[in-house]
Amino acid sequence: MFITFEGCEGVGKSTQLNLLKEYLEETGQEAIFCREPGGTSIGEQIRKVILNPENTEMADVTESILYAASRVQLISQVILPALKEGKIVVCDRYLDSSIAYQAYARGLGVDLVKKINYFAVENCMPDVTIFLDRSPAESFRATPGDDRMEQETREFHNKVYEGYKAEIGTSNGRIVAIKPDFDRNITKQMIIDVLRERGAIK
């Protein structure tokens, strides 16, 4: 089973990924956790180029291709081998981030971004995607971080959120929106319930 997590910046994604990891360990379910961009040695090098705030001249298409390149590396080196071994794979961000950030917020459009991501779209789509549904205005994080994406304008991040919302409607139920509670354990339980209902975890 291939599970991905999505959401805007500062919505508590990392916290929830850690809580899911704990739950899977406690219940003896073998899983691997990875993140995008990165998750492989080559991917982490690509990540540095993408997120370096000094790279202000990066073209939007370059950005989209770099995210896709990191993704293809992760798919071939980590995700597909683990799925073949019957492991649960949980990825922090995946294709839907490219749709929200590059297609909608950058304005490249869904068709172009899907073309750029042909190998990810064709070979390896998640079984279920958890979208932590919090808008930038409601974000748990008060101050923006210092990487190239986090330094984007509020307007950009609002478009990311709208992009995710649009994507949910076209995902045939694959993306499940969960409104995070202030109590992280309540959110954790909502996520586990959805993943169990979908048969993605026990």
Ligand code: TYD
């Ligand atoms: P990261 O520090 O991992 O962000 P977060 O902790 O919020 O997940 O940085 C990844 C950044 O890259 C984040 O701003 C989202 C962005 N991103 C894209 O724009 N497109 C993509 O395809 C992916 C995977 C991430």
